[in-house]
Structures are given as structure tokens and as C-alpha cells.
Amino acid sequence: MARKLIAAWGLLGVIALLSQAILRLTPFAVEAVRSDLSTGQWIGLVVWVAFMAHAEGYRGFHSKLSPRVVSRAAYLLTGKLTPWRVIFAPFFCTRLFGASSRGMWTSRILLSGIFCLIVIVRNLEQPLRGIIDCGVVVGLGIGLASMIYYAIRALGGRPSPADPDLPPDEAAVVATPPE
Numbered sequence: 001m002a003r004k005l006i007a008a009w010g011l012l013g014v015i016a017l018l019s020q021a022i023l024r025l026t027p028f029a030v031e032a033v034r035s036d037l038s039t040g041q042w043i044g045l046v047v048w049v050a051f052m053a054h055a056e057g058y059r060g061f062h063s064k065l066s067p068r069v070v071s072r073a074a075y076l077l078t079g080k081l082t083p084w085r086v087i088f089a090p091f092f093c094t095r096l097f098g099a100s101s102r103g104m105w106t107s108r109i110l111l112s113g114i115f116c117l118i119v120i121v122r123n124l125e126q127p128l129r130g131i132i133d134c135g136v137v138v139g140l141g142i143g144l145a146s147m148i149y150y151a152i153r154a155l156g157g158r159p160s161p162a163d164p165d166l167p168p169d170e171a172a173v174v175a176t177p178p179e
Contacts, residue, residue, distance in 0.1 A: 003076060003077050003081070004077065006076050006081065006085075006086050006089055007073045007074065007076040007077050007089070008073075009089045009090070010069075010072070010073045010076055010089030010090050010092060010093040011069065011070065011073040011090075011093060011147075011151055012090075013089060013090025013093070014069050014090045014093055014094060014147065015144065015147060015148070016090075017090065018140055018143060018144045019144060021136075021140055022137055022140050022141060022144065025133040025136055025137050025140075026133075026137055028126070028129055028130045028133040029130050029134040029136075029137050030130075031126060031127075031130050032045070032126055032127040032128075032129070032130020032131050032133070032134060033045070033130065033134065035126065035127050035130070037127055037131075041127060041131065044131060045131045045134055048131060048132065048134065048135040049134050049135045049138050051135065052135030052136060052138055052139040053135075053138050053139060053142055055139070056136070056139025056140070056142070056143065057138060057139040057140075057141070057142025057143055057146070058142065060139070060143070061139070061140075061142060061143030061146050061147070062142065062143070062146040064162075065094075065143065065147075066143060066146040066147040066149070066150050067150050067160045067161050067162035068095065068160070068162040068163075068164070068165065069093045069094060069147060069150075070147065070150040070151050070153075070154050070160040070162070071159070071160035071162040071163065071164040072092060072093045072094075072095070072099075072164045072165070073089075073093050073151075073154075074154055074159065074160060074164070075164045075166065076089060076092070076093075079164075079166070079170065080170055082098075084097065084098075085098060094107055095107040095165060096108060096111070098166070098167065099165045099166065099167065100165050100167060100168065100171075103165040121133070
């Protein structure tokens with residue numbers, strides 16, 4: 001039962017972070033859509049939203065991050081637990097620690113880049129900020145739905161298609177079939 005709670009904490013923590021971002025950005029997106037956008041701004045909005053739906057929503061979340069988060073949450077059910085993994089399970093599920101060196105660096109660099117973009121976009125004026133936030137909200141929404149989809153599949157007995165990307169010493173143990 002404790003392991004189920006830890007895995008749920010990891011997965012629900014990531015879902016909560018995505019949900020919070022969507023809730024915080026949506027008012028800016030709505031404000032931009034409700035403003036008097038020019039034809040060029042509407043075209044930019046539609047193109048940006050379509051791009052973000054594909055790049056962030058489908059390619060980033062649905063194809064990569066969501067299945068990996070669910071796979072790593074599932075690993076918490078049976079794998080090696082440490083106090084850090086229990087306390088910071090959402091960060092474990094997003095590969096910020098307890099992953100291959102490449103996986104951790106990839107996640108950390110991506111997170112740093114996202115943070116820099118947040119700082120830049122936060123300082124933009126409307127409607128440009130809202131147009132950008134529209135695309136981000138759509139991408140995050142697809143990502144959130146995708147994560148819930150993979151979690152429901154896992155609860156139904158269909159494991160995530162992603163490798164949990166564990167450190168080499170743990171990956172060898174997981175890859176070795178029981179005798």
C-alpha cells in the first residue's frame with residue numbers, strides 16, 4: 001500500500017505541476033483571444049497553437065515525457081526506494097535524479113531552458129504574451145491528457161511503452177528476468 005501511495009505521489013505531483021501551469025497561463029491566453037487581434041495576429045495565433053499542439057503536446061509529451069513519467073512511477077511500485085525518491089517522487093518521475101546521466105542532463109537542460117523562456121515571455125506585452133500562452137496551454141493540455149491516458153492504461157495492466165531510464169546498476173537488475 002505504501003508503494004502505491006509513493007507511485008501515486010510521483011504521478012499526481014507531475015500532474016499537479018502541469019495543471020497549475022495551465023491554470024496560471026489560461027487567463028493571459030483568454031485575454032489575448034478576447035482582445036482586438038489583427039488578421040496577422042490571428043494567423044500567428046492559429047499557426048503557433050498548431051505548432052505547439054504538435055511539437056509540445058504530441059512529440060514532447062505524448063511520445064516522450066508522459067510515457068516515461070508513468071513508467072518511472074510504475075518503477076516506484078517495485079524498484080529501489082530511497083528517502084529522496086519517496087520525498088521527491090515527482091522529480092524522480094521527471095528524471096531530474098535517479099536516471100541515466102544522459103537522461104538527467106537532458107531533463108535539467110530542458111527545465112533550465114523552459115525557465116528562461118518563462119522569464120522572457122512573462123515580460124512581453126499583450127497580445128503577444130497571450131498568443132504565446134495559448135500555444136503553451138494547448139501543448140500542456142495535450143500533455144496532461146496524455147499523462148492521464150498512460151496512467152489509466154497502466155492501471156488497466158498495460159505497462160507504459162517507455163523505458164524508465166534508470167541508472168546503469170538498477171537498469172541491469174530490471175532488465176534481468178527472474179529465474
